[in-house]
Amino acid sequence: MITIKIDPVTKRKAQAVAKKMGLSLSVLVKGYLAQVIRTKTAVFTDEIPNKYMIKALEESRKDVKEGFVSPSFKTAKEAIEWLKKPRKKYVNGLWR
Structure with missing residues (x-):
């Protein structure tokens, strides 16, 4: 069992994301921790x-x-x- 301190807004947002994925927040965290163990990396991405x-x-x-563009x-x-x-231009895959 792990107890973490997290602000209520972050918790609610994380729960909403987990729910959209059909998961509980607990399952989401367990899955992430399993991934960290398996890959020995922690990935944090920013959608913006x-x-x-x-x-x-x-x-x-x-x-x-x-x-x-490349043909x-x-x-x-x-x-x-x-x-x-x-930097060659292409039209319908033909060199120009």
Whole structure:
């Protein structure tokens, strides 16, 4: 048995998340602790992107809009050729 101190707001929010997943808060915590033991890592993620990620996403959207995207490749050689010229424009997978 573990007893932890946590503020009521955080507890209510965590219980709501667990409930949406069909779990109790106790099962959610047990599962997380089992994962920590199994992987020997503790993963904490933030769903809200930071400024760097927002900038990267904006650049990515701009590249897609302007046609600077990778087509699918049939061979590794084709992929390597594209990697040497990553700013080539593509229209329907054809080099331009």
